[in-house]
Amino acid sequence: MNSDKLGAQVQALISYLDQEAQPAIVLDTEYNILASNTAYQRQFGTAGASVVGHKCFRVSHHYELPCDLAGEHCPMKKALEKRGPDRVLHIHHTPRGPEHVNVELRPILDDERNVVAYVEHLVTVRQASARASSEGLVGRSPRFMAALEALQRVAPSRLPVLLLGESGTGKELFARALHEASDRARGPFVVVDCSGLTETLFESELFGYERGAFTGAATRKHGLVETARGGTLFLDEIGDVPLGMQVKLLRLIETGAFRRVGGVETLHADFRLVAATHKPLRDMAADGSFRQDLFYRISAFPIELPALRERIEDLPILVDSFLQRMAGASGPLRITPQAMAALAAYAWPGNIRELRNALERASLFADDGVIDTAQLPPLLCGVAHHTPLSPATFPRRTWTDADLATQARAFAGTRRELARHLGLSERTLYRRLRGLGIDDEPG
Numbered sequence: 071m072n073s074d075k076l077g078a079q080v081q082a083l084i085s086y087l088d089q090e091a092q093p094a095i096v097l098d099t100e101y102n103i104l105a106s107n108t109a110y111q112r113q114f115g116t117a118g119a120s121v122v123g124h125k126c127f128r129v130s131h132h133y134e135l136p137c138d139l140a141g142e143h144c145p146m147k148k149a150l151e152k153r154g155p156d157r158v159l160h161i162h163h164t165p166r167g168p169e170h171v172n173v174e175l176r177p178i179l180d181d182e183r184n185v186v187a188y189v190e191h192l193v194t195v196r197q198a199s200a201r202a203s204s205e206g207l208v209g210r211s212p213r214f215m216a217a218l219e220a221l222q223r224v225a226p227s228r229l230p231v232l233l234l235g236e237s238g239t240g241k242e243l244f245a246r247a248l249h250e251a252s253d254r255a256r257g258p259f260v261v262v263d264c265s266g267l268t269e270t271l272f273e274s275e276l277f278g279y280e281r282g283a284f285t286g287a288a289t290r291k292h293g294l295v296e297t298a299r300g301g302t303l304f305l306d307e308i309g310d311v312p313l314g315m316q317v318k319l320l321r322l323i324e325t326g327a328f329r330r331v332g333g334v335e336t337l338h339a340d341f342r343l344v345a346a347t348h349k350p351l352r353d354m355a356a357d358g359s360f361r362q363d364l365f366y367r368i369s370a371f372p373i374e375l376p377a378l379r380e381r382i383e384d385l386p387i388l389v390d391s392f393l394q395r396m397a398g399a400s401g402p403l404r405i406t407p408q409a410m411a412a413l414a415a416y417a418w419p420g421n422i423r424e425l426r427n428a429l430e431r432a433s434l435f436a437d438d439g440v441i442d443t444a445q446l447p448p449l450l451c452g453v454a455h456h457t458p459l460s461p462a463t464f465p466r467r468t469w470t471d472a473d474l475a476t477q478a479r480a481f482a483g484t485r486r487e488l489a490r491h492l493g494l495s496e497r498t499l500y501r502r503l504r505g506l507g508i509d510d511e512p513g
């Protein structure tokens with residue numbers, strides 16, 4: 071196509087794209103930016119510096135080479151091969167610093183199906199930050215990005231999502247992010263902790279009850295399924311749902327129908343299901359300790375959340391984020407390179423929760439505003455001088471039942487402090503202690 075004709079077409083295209091609220095650029099087949107719309111200039115532009123005439127990989131990534139040659143997925147290459155749109159989650163440089171951006175590239179074809187140009191739409195992902203942040207999900211490692219990309223893909227649909235990951239990997243935070251990225255974001259986000267509940271309690275929590283349904287049911291109570299109307303129901307630790315209750319849960323998910331305990335009226339639920347577990351649910355379905363039909367119903371879209379040791383590249387921005395979040399009047403604490411190296415060499419069985427707790431503890435000892443190795447928990451420094459354990463050899467459950475029982479008996483503080491000390495969530499600690507027959511708060 072001659073360049074005048076292409077120029078006129080690009081101009082027509084850009085006047086059309088200018089009316090869109092979404093940032094967009096037009097590219098030629100050599101990665102040159104031919105034009106950008108007003109939304110792009112407002113969100114990604116720098117005053118007085120036009121991106122037109124620059125290479126896209128230079129502007130968005132500060133690379134000297136196209137993304138695929140720099141080891142990243144290049145949507146241009148894929149769109150050219152497919153002669154169709156391609157989508158990818160990238161980290162782009164923006165005037166605000168690095169950001170997660172959903173990039174969708176559409177090729178423009180001529181009469182002979184040759185690609186003559188591309189239109190790229192960019193949407194900043196608001197549910198996670200690629201730099202240290204005072205709130206929410208933080209991460210930029212490939213494993214984290216894979217989970218975030220899956221979240222972005224599935225969020226707009228109604229499909230149930232199953233979050234898989236060890237304790238403290240951020241399953242609840244991810245579930246919340248999924249809710250916020252969905253069209254139900256204005257509705258409620260309701261968390262149901264499925265661990266440690268008897269079948270009867272589970273049923274009345276979930277479905278509610280009618281007045282007089284059982285002794286003590288003085289008034290009608292709405293269940294969490296009703297509370298979640300128009301929003302998202304997050305079933306945490308779904309692997310712990312009692313077998314007898316699983317069939318009722320399946321019926322609820324399949325038909326949307328349920329009854330309050332003691333009620334005759336069939337009610338209709340309206341929620342998006344997100345479930346999470348640290349347990350090997352597939353194996354449990356195979357050995358009969360979890361219903362297979364329920365497993366298949368909830369596992370249509372599994373997302374694996376990596377353990378912290380599998381995304382250790384994220385450690386610096388996680389540490390900075392937590393130091394920001396803990397900052398007092400004199401600003402955030404600093405951390406020495408030695409302390410950071412010790413954190414990087416540790417295997418983090420309690421994952422991000424354990425990291426946050428270790429930093430909170432260290433902050434109490436950092437009198438001069440600096441965290442060094444001396445301020446880190448002794449357990450962590452002891453391990454830090456050895457070779458870090460590889461993910462393959464690291465046991466999934468670090469605190470054995472026997473260890474946990476000993477710790478619970480020996481520990482002088484509250485259960486909350488014990489949970490922090492062990493790098494477990496309070497819920498997980500209570501559930502495991504209950505399983506061991508240790509219920510009482512130490513007196």
Ligand SMILES: Nc1ncnc2c1ncn2[C@@H]1O[C@H](COP(=O)(O)OP(=O)(O)OP(=O)(O)O)[C@@H](O)[C@H]1O
Nearest residue numbers: 206207208237238239240241242243422423495498
């Ligand atoms: N990517 C992340 N960025 C920042 N903070 C995170 C991230 N992931 C988890 N956290 C923090 O780590 C802690 C544990 O997260 P969360 O409770 O979501 O984990 P979980 O997998 O649901 O744990 P459990 O299975 O024990 O309930 C929380 O304080 C959460 O804010």
